[in-house]
Amino acid sequence: LGRKLTTALRSLGNSPVINEDVLKKCLKDVQSALLEADVNIKLVKQLTDGVKKQIDLDNIGTGLNKRRVIQTAVYKELCRICDPGVKPWKPTKGRSSVIMFVGLQGSGKTTSCIKLAYHYQKKGWKCAVVCADTFRAGAYDQVKQNCTKARIPFYGSLTEPDPAVIAYDGVETFKKEKFDIIIVDTSGRHKQEDSLFEEMLQVNNAVEPDNIIFVMDASIGQACESQAKAFKDQVDVGSVIITKLDSHAKGGGALSAIAATQSPIVFIGTGEHIDELEPFETTKFIRKLLNMGDIEGLIDKVNQLKLEDNEDLKKNLQKGRFTLRDMYEQFQNILKMGPFNQIMGMIPGFNDFMNKGHEQESTNRLRKLMCIMDSMSEDELDSPDGHKLFKNNDDGSRRLRRVARGSGSSPKEVFELIDQYQKFAQMVKKMGGMGLFKNGDLSKN
Ligand code: GDP
Ligand code: MG
Numbered sequence: 001l002g003r004k005l006t007t008a009l010r011s012l013g014n015s016p017v018i019n020e021d022v023l024k025k026c027l028k029d030v031q032s033a034l035l036e037a038d039v040n041i042k043l044v045k046q047l048t049d050g051v052k053k054q055i056d057l058d059n060i061g062t063g064l065n066k067r068r069v070i071q072t073a074v075y076k077e078l079c080r081i082c083d084p085g086v087k088p089w090k091p092t093k094g095r096s097s098v099i100m101f102v103g104l105q106g107s108g109k110t111t112s113c114i115k116l117a118y119h120y121q122k123k124g125w126k127c128a129v130v131c132a133d134t135f136r137a138g139a140y141d142q143v144k145q146n147c148t149k150a151r152i153p154f155y156g157s158l159t160e161p162d163p164a165v166i167a168y169d170g171v172e173t174f175k176k177e178k179f180d181i182i183i184v185d186t187s188g189r190h191k192q193e194d195s196l197f198e199e200m201l202q203v204n205n206a207v208e209p210d211n212i213i214f215v216m217d218a219s220i221g222q223a224c225e226s227q228a229k230a231f232k233d234q235v236d237v238g239s240v241i242i243t244k245l246d247s248h249a250k251g252g253g254a255l256s257a258i259a260a261t262q263s264p265i266v267f268i269g270t271g272e273h274i275d276e277l278e279p280f281e282t283t284k285f286i287r288k289l290l291n292m293g294d295i296e297g298l299i300d301k302v303n304q305l306k307l308e309d310n311e312d313l314k315k316n317l318q319k320g321r322f323t324l325r326d327m328y329e330q331f332q333n334i335l336k337m338g339p340f341n342q343i344m345g346m347i348p349g350f351n352d353f354m355n356k357g358h359e360q361e362s363t364n365r366l367r368k369l370m371c372i373m374d375s376m377s378e379d380e381l382d383s384p385d386g387h388k389l390f391k392n393n394d395d396g397s398r399r400l401r402r403v404a405r406g407s408g409s410s411p412k413e414v415f416e417l418i419d420q421y422q423k424f425a426q427m428v429k430k431m432g433g434m435g436l437f438k439n440g441d442l443s444k445n
Contacts (some may be wrong), residue, residue, distance in 0.1 A: 038221040039252035050077040081255050082282040088264045089211040089238050096175045098182045098207050103215035105188030108243030112215050113185040114146045115277040125180040130170030131156035132163040132203050135187035164202040171207045197234045211238045218242045224253030228260035237261045243269035322428035325381035328373045331366050375406030387422040
C-alpha cells in the first residue's frame with residue numbers, strides 16, 4: 001500500500017496544474033491503493049469524501065501548496081478513521097480487573113493473552129491467566145507452558161468440561177489472592193458459529209469482565225469488517241488487538257476493526273515471541289501505511305535538537321522548506337550537542353560521508369563543510385532550493401568554483417556538500433508535506 005499510495009500522491013507533483021480533474025484522478029488512485037490494502041470499501045469512500053470536504057481547490061494557493069494540502073488531508077483522514085473517539089481501557093491499582101479475550105480460533109488469542117500479561121507484569125502489575133478453552137485439545141498445555149516460561153501464574157483444568165465454571169473458579173481464585181489483572185482466555189471456533197457465541201456469553205456472565213478484548217488476525221483481509229461486527233454484536237468489545245502484522249498482512253483490516261467495533265486498537269502483535277506486542281500508535285501506523293517509516297527515527301533525533309530555539313527554522317520546516325543556512329545552523333547545533341554520527345547516519349547518503357565511528361574525524365569533516373558554506377552568498381544560503389543554484393550549468397559551475405576557491409576546497413567537495421544538502425532538503429519537504437510539523441515542532445501526534 002505504502003508504495004502505491006505514495007505513487008498516487010506523488011503523481012500530483014508531476015502535474016503542472018492541479019484542478020478538479022487532477023484531484024479526482026489522484027483520489028481514484030488513492031482509493032484503489034486503499035482497497036488493495038484491504039481497507040473496507042465504505043471506509044475508502046468515507047476517506048475520499050472527507051478529503052474532498054477539506055479541500056477548496058480555488059483557495060489553497062499555488063500548485064506546490066495544493067499538493068501538500070491534498071497529501072495532508074489524506075493523512076489526516078486516515079488518522080481520523082483510526083480514532084474511534086473512545087479512550088482505551090486502563091487497569092486501576094488497588095482492585096482486581098478482569099480482561100476477557102474473544103476471537104476466532106487461530107487469531108492469536110492465547111498468544112496475545114500471555115503477551116499482555118507479560119507486558120503488564122514487566123510494568124509491575126500482578127497478573128495471571130485463566131485458560132477457559134476446553135474446546136481445543138492442548139489449549140491448557142499451551143497456556144501452562146508459556147506462562148511457566150514467563151513466570152506468570154495461571155489457572156486451568158483438564159477435567160472440568162464447562163469453560164464458564166473454569167473461568168469463574170480461576171477468576172475467584174486470583175481475586176482472593178489480590179491479583180491486579182486477571183486475563184481470561186476463551187476458546188474460538190473456525191467460524192462464527194452459534195455455539196461459539198453461546199459459550200462466549202456464558203463465560204462473560206460468569207466472570208463479568210471489566211474489559212473485553214477482541215483479537216483479530218490482520219491477514220484475513222476484507223473479512224475483517226464482518227468478523228469484528230459479529231463479535232461486537234454479541235459482547236461489549238472494548239478494545240482490539242490486531243495480530244500478525246509482521247506477516248505480509250496489509251494492515252487495512254485494522255481500520256475496519258476500529259470502525260466496526262468503535263473501539264480502539266490497543267496493541268498489535270508483531271511476531272510469535274512473548275515480547276512481540278507493541279502499543280498501537282495511530283500516527284506510526286498510518287506513517288507505515290504511507291511508507292513513512294524510514295523517517296520516524298529521524299524525527300526523534302531531530303526533536304532532540306531543540307527547535308524551539310530557532311524561530312526561522314521552525315517556520316521553514318512548517319513550510320517543508322530547508323535552506324543551506326538551516327543546514328549550517330543544524331551543524332552548529334550538532335557540534336554543540338556532541339555525538340552526531342547517529343543523526344547523520346539517519347539521513348540517506350550521510351552515512352558513509354560522515355565516517356561513522358570516528359568522532360574527531362567527523363567533527364573535523366563537519367567544520368570543513370561549514371567552512372565551505374561560509375564562502376557562500378546570503379542568497380545561496382537562504383534559497384529554499386539551494387542546490388538548484390549549483391546545478392550543472394555555466395552559472396552553477398561558476399558558483400561551485402567560487403565557493404571552492406573561497407573555502408580552500410575542491411569543486412568536488414562543494415558538489416558533495418550540495419548533493420547531501422539536496423537529500424536532506426527533500427526529506428524535510430516530504431515531512432513538511434505530510435503535515436508532520438505541528439506548531440513548528442516535529443510532532444509525533
Ligand atoms: P488462538 O487460537 O486464537 O488462541 O491463537 P493462538 O494464540 O494459538 O495463535 C495461533 C498461531 O498464530 C500460533 O502459531 C501463534 O504463534 C501465531 N501468532 C499469534 N500472534 C502472532 C503474531 O503477532 N505474529 C505471528 N507471526 N504469529 C502469531
Ligand atoms: Mg487459544
